[in-house]
Amino acid sequence: MAKCAICEKSAHFGNAVSHSHRRSNKIWNANVKSVRVKVEGGSKKMYVCTSCLRSGAVERA
Template identity: 80%
Template sequence: MAKCDICGKGAHFGNNVSHSHRRSNRIWNSNVQSVSVKVDGGKRKMHVCTSCLRSGKVERA
């Protein structure tokens, strides 16, 4: 899974816990998109999470 190039957000790990309290591994993936971003007057493809896109930390190219 990709990490956000802006804030570093990535996958989180934990456990599924059944009704009988048996545990198995699971993963929560962050919503990371591959987008074209304006960087230094040009455009570049980056992995950016949707919270960084919505907050305006990056500008789409």
């Protein structure tokens, strides 16, 4: 499971509940992309969530 390098957002766990109210495990994955980012004069590849990309928390290389 990938985790955002900026805000550390990752997957959440819970139950999927059917119509008959039976429960099974469910995972909600964060919308994380592999992006090349400008870091310290160079570029580095890291996992960043789309909310951090849209907010401008990182600058693409």
